Amino acid sequence: MEKQIESQGLSRRKFLKVGGGITFLVSAVGLPALVFKKGELAESKQISAWVHLASDGSVTIYNPASEMGQGTMTALAAIFAEEMDADWSKVKIEDAPVEPDIYGIGWGGERGGSMLTVGSRSVSAHYNNLRQSGAQARYVLLSALAEKWGVDRKELKTDSGVVFHPKSNKKITYGEIVEFVKIPGSVPEIPDSDLKNPKDFKLIGKDYQRYDVPFKVDGSAVYSGDIHVPGMVYAAIVRSPVNGTQPELKNESAIRGIKGVLNLVSLKHGIGVVANSMETALKAKSMMEITWKGDTKAKSHNSQDAYEEYEALSKSSKTGSIVAQAGDLNRELPKAQKTIQADYKNDYIYHAQMEPLNAVAHVKADSAEVWVGTQAADGTRNDVANHLGLDFKSVNLHTCYLGGGFGRRSMTDFVIEAVDISKAVNLPVKLQWTREDDLQYGAFRPISLQKLEAGIDQNGNINSWKHVVIGTGGGLLGSGADIPFYDIPNKLIEVRNIDHGVRTKHWRAVGHGPNKFAIETFVDEIALEQKKDPYQLRRELMKNHPRELAVLDKVAEMAKWGSPVPDGRARGIAFAERSGSLAAGVCEISVDRSTGKIKVHKIWGSLDGGVVVHPANAKYQMEGSLVMGLSSVLFESITFKEGQVEQSNFYDYPILRMEDAPEEIILEIIPSTEKPTGIGEAGLPFMGAIISNAFAALTGTRLRHMPFTPEKVLEVLSS
């Protein structure tokens, strides 16, 4: 290892001096010269890249995932600290450098995938890897100490950063070991039997505070918009109102004449203005007169007419892409004693993360530096490098906190814009999107029509299940459409897609939001039709799935399902899985029949997320996803007219405010020793159904089109 370091032009001495302690890997934060060469990767993977231990005992653990509010920077560090047996009170957490070969993770948890932070996967994917890496860091320390003390490593015990040798009654802190520890050339894989017994966990499954919270109550947490670089200028962009159209600026000389405007930059999809202040950039942007050229596909898109197109497509005999099938639906459904059908709809919705997109970029002759809050650290670095024709090592990406991601910040469009403008003006640039930009040039959760049909056999059981999802957004449509936990012998679940030429994207829980709304509302409709309790019907359908059943039973018990409901209120129940986690919900609502306003008073939720690393935060993520889900179900709708988004800011795209938050949210996590699953989205998918189901119980009428705005409620009530 020393040789390796020297061969890269940095002596071990310098390494130690720079680091002020020991980093268990050459690729440490603040040491950009120490980039891996390909041939070294195989060996370096065997030692821990995850921690820097200083002689004062402070422990810096590197966070491999984007922190966008989900709290995984704390949970991931806790997993590592648990097996390292570090003193949690001395742990600091820093973002890992953008080195996917080290900090990336594959979907199956294999090391060296991408650093993409999506799909609630951070804890579940990193769990084994970080336990292993933490245990390896401990191994390195204990091996060094064993050699120093001349004892058997296996005789050493640790407790929160202190090592004991019971035979000789000696003890030493991890910080003290830094003085003499040698970084070995390689570290063996620690067998599972040498990892901690879960009953000895001090962090995993326990209560501890989030690392980021103190920095978020005094304004010191750094988001990319907070970055200042010497000589930085400001940029804003007018983007195509109809996707694909191209700009022609009509009043260029007037814009250039505005005091403080430094330059204009033509982009394919818009025109950027660069100015010496943010105010001037925004003012110049608002004054640009642009003609938009080009006949694009999006121009013919009117979203409220799309449902008719979908209806027509649903009648096609050509099957779409199959999500799941079992038995022989086409043979059995026609034989059913009775069939039940229903259609569900959902409008486009917008991410509305509180921090409008922004990035700071400084493109130089043969390198680039970028500051951004992104869900795709390595993807952004690579996109920037490819865009500029640079080697990715020449792109220095500084990751920042994200003011919400929800899927929008896994795109890199806004970073490329900043890079293009910086390159054009040869200066560091802060690009700021306005809220209107963020909304109108959004990339939305797709609209869809969901056609469901169930066949009931002579015993009153659901024998056939047909679900056709028709919408736009291709692969975004199918997630969550399958129902593996409901045993129905014949099923056919398919997706049919029409490309409208507008921008669509993953939105928290992706297709699970619309699909679970349709599925779980339909189950409720079948139950009412069959005069069965909707909770009991689900129990029957999932009777061979004990984990799912336990989650459903838990929420029914918490909400005292079946007990009397206060006057003027009703409850609804639903079940949904997401990212491997199982969740069930019950809500209690009332409706103001004169205004059409739905009030959700209480929500109960149960969750099985396998081993839960940070239960307090896991519950809070579920609470957050319930509230965001509630917002989407009650209020949110993006519509297109001739390809143009009709909304522009929070006055015509309202999101939930405090007055509409539930009065109470009661959550429980089911204890489990199963592998961890994704939690950050698990509460969201059932929200549409629990509200529609409660509404049906209360009014005898059914809401089948999200969002459930007062207008739609009044329409349904009067029908």
Place this chain on the structure above:
Amino acid sequence: MQYSFILNGKPVQVTAEEDANLLWSLRERLKLTGTKFGCGVSLCGSCTVHIDGKPVKSCITSLSQAEGKRVTTIEGLSEDRSHPLQLAWIEEQVPQCGYCQSGQIMQAAALLAENPNPNREEIIKHMNGVLCRCGTYLRILKAIEKTAQKV
């Protein structure tokens, strides 16, 4: 133009154009970035600061409106995160993404300064203009209620 006001207890002077805005002056000229840009039209409250103790949306406030006044931002609410609301925010672990929380805390601080013991309805009415996308509303409420009881 030259603007003078008291920022977080200290006199400051800012040179900026006539149409300079308070939010961008705080963030870009004075480099106090705890105050956030969220909507630009006074609909989300992420940019809330105090002028002479009253909560204002800095995104729609011109710098000239601060002239001669006392402006307080999240950075000036306390020197060391010790304002009772900041302590309550930590105790209740309120923030998720955190982006709106400076605005939430500043809005709440103005309420408690005026009405040390608000009821739930009063809190909701006062806080309703500050949006949170992560869904932290119930903990914000709890943190304010706990603080009110202690004050």
